Amino acid sequence: MLGDFSYCNPTKLYFGKNALEGLKEELPKYGKNVLLVYGGGSIKKNGIYDKVMVVLRECGKTVYEDGGVMPNPTVEKLYEGVQRARDAKADFILAVGGGSVCDYSKAVSISVNCKEDPWEKYYIRFEDVDPDCKIIPVGCVLTMVGTGSEMNGGSVITNHKQKLKIGHVFGENVFPKFSVLDPEFTFTLPRYQMVAGFYDIMSHILEQYFSGEDDNTSDYISEGLLRSLIHSAEIAVKNPSDYEARSNIMWTATWALNTLIAKGKSTDWEVHMIGQAVGAHTDATHGMTLSAVSMAYYRAIMPYGLKKFVRYAVNVWDVNPVGKTDETIAQEGLAAMESWMRRIGLVMNLSDLGVKEDMIDGIVKSTLIMQGGYKVLTEDDVRAILKASL
Ligand code: NZQ
Ligand code: ZN
Numbered sequence: 605m606l607g608d609f610s611y612c613n614p615t616k617l618y619f620g621k622n623a624l625e626g627l628k629e630e631l632p633k634y635g636k637n638v639l640l641v642y643g644g645g646s647i648k649k650n651g652i653y654d655k656v657m658v659v660l661r662e663c664g665k666t667v668y669e670d671g672g673v674m675p676n677p678t679v680e681k682l683y684e685g686v687q688r689a690r691d692a693k694a695d696f697i698l699a700v701g702g703g704s705v706c707d708y709s710k711a712v713s714i715s716v717n718c719k720e721d722p723w724e725k726y727y728i729r730f731e732d733v734d735p736d737c738k739i740i741p742v743g744c745v746l747t748m749v750g751t752g753s754e755m756n757g758g759s760v761i762t763n764h765k766q767k768l769k770i771g772h773v774f775g776e777n778v779f780p781k782f783s784v785l786d787p788e789f790t791f792t793l794p795r796y797q798m799v800a801g802f803y804d805i806m807s808h809i810l811e812q813y814f815s816g817e818d819d820n821t822s823d824y825i826s827e828g829l830l831r832s833l834i835h836s837a838e839i840a841v842k843n844p845s846d847y848e849a850r851s852n853i854m855w856t857a858t859w860a861l862n863t864l865i866a867k868g869k870s871t872d873w874e875v876h877m878i879g880q881a882v883g884a885h886t887d888a889t890h891g892m893t894l895s896a897v898s899m900a901y902y903r904a905i906m907p908y909g910l911k912k913f914v915r916y917a918v919n920v921w922d923v924n925p926v927g928k929t930d931e932t933i934a935q936e937g938l939a940a941m942e943s944w945m946r947r948i949g950l951v952m953n954l955s956d957l958g959v960k961e962d963m964i965d966g967i968v969k970s971t972l973i974m975q976g977g978y979k980v981l982t983e984d985d986v987r988a989i990l991k992a993s994l
Contacts, residue, residue: 606818607868615755615862616782619855623786624655630743630782631663635695638665639688639740641709643673643701647747650792656700656745668692670712673701676887677708679723679763685712686722689740697740699780702748702797703760703890710759710778713740727761727770733777744783749790749854750801750891752808752861754783762884767970769884771876785858787851791844798844799949800891802837802853806830807875807894808860814905814912815870815976822865827919829856829865834920834944841948872977875901878986881970888957895950896957899942900992904985906934909978913937954993964990 618626631638638660647653660667670688673681689697689712699709715722717738725731733739746754753759757774793801813826833856839849859865878901879893886893906913914930917923917937925933942952951957959967968986979985 605820605822605868606816607820607870609867611863611867612776613755613779613862613864614776614781615779617755617785617858618782619785620851621786621788623784624659624745626782626784627656627659627743627745628663631659631665631696634741636664636666637668637693637695639668639670639692639694639697639712641670641673641685641697641699641701641705641712643671643675643705645671646792647700650747650789652700652745652747652789656698660698668694673705673708675702675704675889676760676762676769676883677704677711679727679761682708682711682715682722682761686715689716694740697742698745699742700745700747702746703751703753706742706744706746706751706753706780707759707761709742709744710753710757710774710780711761713742714774714778716740723761723763726759726772727763727768730772733774739777742780744780745789746783746785746854747789748793748797748801749850749857750804752805752857754780754785755858755862758861760880762887764884764887767884767966769880769970771880785854787847787854790850790854793844795841795844795949796892797889799837799841800889800895801857802833802840802891802948803895803945803950804891805833805853805857805860807879807891807898809833809865810898810902811873811875812866812869812871813916814902814909814978815872816868817911818868820868822867822869823915825859826865829860830920832856837948838944870976872974874974874977874981877972877974878967878989881967881972882954882957882959884970885963885967886958892951892957895945896952896954897989897993899938899945899952900989902938902941904989904992905977905979906938910934912978954990959990959994961991961994
């Protein structure tokens with residue numbers, strides 16, 4: 605492990621069938637006015653809203669609601685949420701939903717007392733929260749597994765007018781104070797969302813794994829997480845209410861993107877940059893934007909990180925290396941990955957997300973180029989990957 609780093613994760617987790625009990629322990633630590641943030645209404649249909657409201661009432665909170673957070677939350681919604689939080693004089697923000705609701709809540713939390721336009725400051729200029737800007741504390745009750753937003757400082761906001769979907773990874777001061785992770789809260793997810801989340805997890809791990817040349821503990825942890833995910837996802841797609849599989853996946857998702865496996869790594873994130881650009885142009889489901897471009901991307905960069913792709917094939921996909929060239933082993937690993945992706949029902953082509961050939965130049969323009977992977981892409985590389993993904 606050759607990189608230097610500091611490590612701290614301040615988010616307290618409550619995990620399992622009684623995780624909501626944790627909310628009772630946590631809420632009394634914060635002020636009376638709670639902004640309850642949620643999405644398009646799934647929590648009202650599946651009963652989670654009622655369960656959370658019971659706890660909020662028991663804890664004597666005054667609740668102000670901010671519903672209607674859309675998947676891939678927009679900058680317009682952020683401005684609206686900031687106004688609501690100001691009007692409510694919110695002491696605390698409780699996010700009940702998936703990554704979109706958690707990300708949005710973090711964005712509101714750092715924007716309520718921000719003197720500038722938060723989109724410009726945090727997402728265009730990539731600035732940190734000013735030291736004198738009071739951050740409203742956030743807690744999460746997670747209902748969709750994938751993003752890791754429940755235990756990280758990430759917050760992704762979409763600006764459709766500017767055709768930009770940008771994620772800013774903030775520091776520990778922006779992490780949720782706590783997160784409630786009850787695997788059963790995710791059982792009502794539509795299959796499409798469920799499997800999109802599974803691939804989001806895989807992609808997060810791979811974005812960190814496929815970087816660097818050194819022998820790094822983070823890579824061994826990543827391989828373990830990947831093996832658990834691959835195994836449990838096969839079970840979950842056959843039986844979505846298999847608690848053991850869904851709980852393993854929920855836990856894997858959190859560790860996939862809570863900063864641990866990035867330690868000592870340069871990390872890549874180019875699949876996410878391309879996927880986010882696709883998202884900015886189509887508003888497609890995040891995990892599916894990643895699955896649609898991944899195989900073309902990994903096949904394109906494989907020659908530049910061959911040793912790691914060989915290790916991936918053998919340690920994660922159990923490819924037998926005996927008597928084979930490195931190229932063959934690496935290709936067999938990617939083929940095994942692709943057939944797993946198809947088996948669990950992921951979107952494998954951009955055309956299935958509404959992308960047409962004449963949109964490709966625009967998507968290329970919206971794609972940020974990262975420096976930490978095995979190949980720093982050119983615009984032409986991005987274009988070729990997008991074309992191969994159509
Ligand atoms: O809005 P509701 O009605 O709640 O429905 C949601 C939404 O339609 C539904 N859903 C969630 N939980 C449910 C449920 N439906 C039934 N039962 C439940 N228990 O699922 C749909 C998708 O929800 P969403 O929150 O959008 O999904 P996800 O968790 O994948 O979040 C996506 C957002 O997170 C960002 C993405 O870019 C995207 O904007 N990301 C955040 C990251 C981070 N914070 O670190 C990293 C990721 O790479 C990602 O970029
Ligand atoms: Zn992701």
